[in-house]
Amino acid sequence: MDVLSGLMQGFAVALQPVNLLWCFLGVILGTVVGIMPGLAPSGTIAMLLPLTFAMNPAAAMIMLAGIYYGAKYGGSTTAILLNVPGESASVVTCLDGHQMARNGRAGPALGIAAIASFIAGTVGVLGLMLVAPPLARMALAFSSPEYFALMSLGLAMVVLLAGRSLVKALLAMLVGLWLSGIGTDLFSTTSRFVFGQLELLSGIDFVVVAIGVFAIGEVLACMEVRGQGQLLPVPRGLRNLLPTRRDLKDSRFAFANGSVIGFLIGVLPGAGSTIASFISYGVEKAVSRRREEFGRGVVEGVAAPEAANNSETGGALVPLLTLGIPGSTTTAILLAALVLWGFKPGPLFISDNPALFWGLVASMYIGNVMLLVLNLPLVPLFAQVLRAPGYVLYPLVFGVSMVGVYSVSGSLFDLGLLAAFGLLGYLMRKLDYPAAPLILGLVLGGGMERALRQSLMMSDGSLSILATRPISAVMLSLALLILLIPLFNKVNSWRLRALEQNGGVP
C-alpha cells in the first residue's frame, strides 16, 4: 500500500464522527493536562488506559495520542503565563515566553507557540508517515539477537538522558527489569519473585505500576505545598493573541529548525521532547543575529522549542510502531496499550493493521488543526484551569486511578500495589531516581529476556551470536559506548547541561 492510498484510508477512519469526537476529547483533555503543572500526559494516559478497554482500539488510540500531543500545546500556556512548565518539555519555553508575557506580549507569545506547534506537529506527522513504512520493512530482517541489541540500545539511551546520576538511572532500570520478571516464567513455568502470593503468578500489571509511579507519585509531589503560583493576566480576543507579521518573519527559521530537530530527536530512543526543545533553542540562538537578546523575550525563543517539542511526537511514534521499542515513558504506555488491545507493535504492525496506523496518522493531522483552532481563541478559558485549587483536582486523580486499576483486574490486591507504587514513584522523585528507566525496563524487560534466551538457544548457549551478527554487534557497541560517555568529561558536561534544562525527564 503506498503512502497516498494509506493516508486516504486513514482519513476515512479518522473522519468517522465517533473518531472525530474521541480525537476532539483527546486534544482537549491533553491541553488541560498540559496546562496543569504536575499532571503529565504519561500519568493521564496511564490513568485512562483501563477505561479504553471497552472502546474500539482505533478510537482509543486516536484519543490517547490526542492527549499526548495535545499536552504539548497546553504546556506552553503555563510556561508563558506562570513561568512554570506545564509539562517537562515546556521548560525551555519559560525562558523567552514568560519574558514576553512580562513585557506585555503574552498574546503573541501564546499565539506563536500555537502556530509553531501546529506547523511542527504537522511536519512530525508527515515524517512519521514517510519514515515509518520503509523502516518497518527494513526491520523485517531483525531476529532475536538484533531485537535484544535494539532494546539494549534503547535502554542505554534512556539511562543516559534520564537523570543526573547514571548509576541511579541504571538502578531504576534494573528495578524495572526485576518487576517485569515477577510472575510465571513462560519458558519453564517456574514462579519467580511471587512472595507466595497467588495474585503475583500472572505478573504485575503494567497499568498498576504506570498509574502508581506517574499519576499517584506526581500528585503526592504536588501535594507537598498548598499554594499556587502567580498567574499573569491572559489577553482576551483573537486579535490580541495573533503575532505580528514581524514576529512570523522572525520565527521562519525557528519553525523549520524546530520541526526537523524535533522529529530527528524523537526517533532516537530516550532523548524525548525536552532534549529536542533544548537543542532546537540552542541552534536557534547560535544562528540568530540577535542572540544576546535570547532570554529577554524574543519570539524565536518561543517558536523553536515549541516547534521541536511538537514535532518530536511524530518522531517518537516511529520506533514505537515499527520496531515495538518505545523511547519515552508516554510511548511506553502507548506500547502497553497496544499490547493490551491485542496488537503486536513491530515490523508487521503497519501491514497487519493499516486502518489503525493510517487512521492514527490522519487523526494527528486533524488533531493538530483542532488544536490550532481551539488554542488561539480559547486560551483565556484554558488558562482558568490553572485557577482550579489543588484540593479539587488532586483527590479526583486518586479516585480515577483507583477506579482505573480496579476496572482492569477487579482485584483489591492490585489497589494495594497501586498505593505501594505511588509511594515508590514519590520516593523516586525525592531521592532523584528517574522514573523513565524503570518504566522502560518494565515494558522491555520481558521482551529483552525472551530475545536473549532465544538468541542463546540459536547459538547453543554462546554469547558470541550477539557479536558476530553485524546489526546486533553495532547496536550493542553503541549501547556500551553510550554507557561509557560519563567517563569522558567534555561529553558528560554537555549531558549534565542538557539535563539541567530537562529536569531529568525524557
Add this chain to the structure above:
Amino acid sequence: MKRVGTPDFWSGLALAGLGAYIITEAAQWEYLGQDGPGPGFFPLWYGIAMAALSLGLVVSSVFRQPGSDERIDWGKASRALAAWVALALSVAALKLLGFLVAFAALIFFLVAVMYREPLRVAATMALASAAAFYVLFALALGVPLPAGVLGF
C-alpha cells in the same frame, strides 16, 4: 564513615538488599539447561548488576562532599506522606466500606485536614465527588466499583 545518613546511602543500601535477594532467589533456579538459558539466567545477571551498582552508590555517598541539594525537606515530605497514608488506609478499608464510602472519607480528610478548608466545603466535596464517580463510572460507563459489606 562521615556521611552515613544521606538519602543516597540509605537508598543504595535498600537496593543492595534487593539485589542480594534477587541473586539468592535466582541461584535456586536453573541457569543453563539443555534447551538453553533457564529462568535463573537473566535475573542472576541483573541481580549482580543491581547489587554492584547500589554498593557503589553507598560507597560513593560515604566519601562524597556534602551538597545542599541532597537534603530532603521533611516538612514538605510529611504532607505528601500523610496524603499517601490516607490513600493507603482508604485502599485497606475498601473491602469493609466499599469504594464510595472509603473515597468520600479520603476526600474529606484531604480537603479538611491537608488543605484546611472549612468542614462544610470538605463534606460537600466528599459527597459530590463520591456521587459523581458513582454516576459516571458505575451507572454511565458500567465500570464496577469495589463494594463493601453494605453492598455498595
